[in-house]
Amino acid sequence: MDENIEELFTFYALGVVTEAERKQVDDYVASDPEARLRLEEMIHTASALPYMSEPLEPPPALKQTLMDRVHADAQKRFTPPPREESGWSRFMNSLLPRAGQFLPQVVALLSLFITLAVSAWAISMRNELARLQEQTALLQREIAAQRVVLAQLASPNSQVFLISGTDHQPQAHGRFLADSETGSAVLVVSGLKQLEAGKVYEFWLIQGDTPIAAGLFEVNEEGRAVLQVSQAVIPDSYDAIGVSIEPEAGSVQPTGDIVMLGGLE
């Protein structure tokens, strides 16, 4: 182990070495797999440093300007060139001049077709409108819920409790955030498996030996989910939290595997 070169590892990981130093380190780890692992571990740790800064929403105009530029570029780079006319199209086009003699019949047929099409379209639009109104109402409810969740995450009064996977799903982990002043609480989990149809995860607040149902949730493709608990939660009133697998409608008491557990101390 060359300590002089390994001294550079930290600064390599932090991205502040000269080109010569970078090459020196690259050459060194190329012939020493263990040193490469040590370096990669440091790079991995340093890659978390951007999270030291507080996120800040950019102004909407910035996104608009960028997206305009991107759309214009996409048009140039990704729009396929116009296709050459096929032999079949050329043949059909050659027949068109002869269609003139049947013009009145063609116009009448076309009018009938358009009338039928417009009627069908009007009916489908009515149905579509009703569906969209329903969807809008649902989205508005979701946005309201999401606003509460994000406010909870940003609240300085939130107490954070760890919840971990049990032997059934040891890779699962998460946080339970509870605001003892307002009683609002949010469960954020990751690493849970997607469940078969007809099953959901159920969150439990546990007092002594008594679990109290606190919400149902599913996870997304990455095994993540956020559950806002609508009942007021004062963390001191409970001893533990847990997650189990339950039938779709949920249960009054846990009936399936307990997949996550955590203390509220």
Next chain:
Amino acid sequence: MQVFVKPAMVIKEWSDEQLIAQVARGDTTAYEMLYDRYAAAGLGLALKITGDQALAEEVLQETFWRVWRKADLFQNQRGAFTSWFFGIARNLSIDMLRRRRTQVQPADESDRMIEQTADPSLDVPETAWLRLKHQQMRAAIESLPDEQRYVIELAYFRGMTRQEIAQATGEPLGTVHTRARLALQKLRDELQLQGFED
């Protein structure tokens, strides 16, 4: 009675790597999803480095432009999308900082400038995890002794070399090395303890 935020209702559930692969094929919707996911984090990072809101916005715009133009160069096997993205944002921020010789504000002052204005239309599970990462990282960095944290701040957020740090702090080069190494080791341990996820 629960309010159930059902992730299945959220369309923005692709992984970063799936999205960037789509961007490389010219998919502007996938690109917009990445923007929505990481614009706030990118702007926060650029602001922390430059200490100048206008400059930070310029950095963010250029960063995302490069993400668009160079998406096909992103090699998944070489690391996560976030490492690539934050790497671009950081390098641009430091370059701009050097070019314009902007007076950098201390980190705590730039932090005070920030208002959190969460966009409720964002993908909540992803946003929630992103926010937790920020909380975990801040907790980890606060666990460092002041002198170790300072070395990390100077190197990562000001782009100072070890020699420049030694000069700025008046400490021998060996001390700077030790502090930086110990800081990264402690950060690694703290993040592991908290279950920090890539």
